[in-house]
Amino acid sequence: MQDSFLTIFSKIKQYKHQGSFEGWLKRVTINTALQKYRKKAPLEIIKEISDYDEIEEVSLESKLFSLDILLEFIQQLPDRYRLVFNLYVLDNYAHKEIATLLNISENTSKSNLSRARKILKNKLEMYQQTAQKA
Numbered sequence: 001m002q003d004s005f006l007t008i009f010s011k012i013k014q015y016k017h018q019g020s021f022e023g024w025l026k027r028v029t030i031n032t033a034l035q036k037y038r039k040k041a042p043l044e045i046i047k048e049i050s051d052y053d054e055i056e057e058v059s060l061e062s063k064l065f066s067l068d069i070l071l072e073f074i075q076q077l078p079d080r081y082r083l084v085f086n087l088y089v090l091d092n093y094a095h096k097e098i099a100t101l102l103n104i105s106e107n108t109s110k111s112n113l114s115r116a117r118k119i120l121k122n123k124l125e126m127y128q129q130t131a132q133k134a
Contacts, residue, residue, distance in 0.1 A: 003036065004029040030091060034101055073123045081116035088113050 008028050015024050074082060083102065087093040088109070093101070095109040102109070 001029075004032040007032050026091075030087075069127060070120075070124070073120055073127075076123070077116050077119060081112050081119065084109050084112040085116040085120075 008025060011028070015021065074085065077085060084098055087098045087101070088095070095106045095113075098104075098109040099106045104112075
């Protein structure tokens with residue numbers, strides 16, 4: 001976050017007043033985070049699945065877990081899944097954009113998102129069962 005602020009302040013003159021300032025801030029922050037991530041550890045390439053699993057809707061009672069629990073489970077995802085999940089779900093990037101940003105194929109992006117959702121679904125179901133027993 002600090003590096004993002006430093007980048008924003010040092011490049012504020014590059015903002016051309018086209019589009020929203022918030023959008024520009026978001027783009028700079030995401031790009032800074034991706035650059036840090038790439039330097040820290042390269043993405044582990046996994047076997048690409050051309051027919052990625054269909055995305056299942058999660059039907060869980062949201063009253064049984066808080067946003068904090070959901071965010072904790074997202075943080076526990078493997079790096080490659082968490083990164084794709086965050087870019088797609090939280091930042092509204094398309095798979096084509098994610099593929100370009102991470103230097104992976106679109107199908108790998110889709111596969112990683114599907115796997116992340118399955119992991120989250122399993123964790124939430126286990127949490128829900130535990131909460132119902134208590």
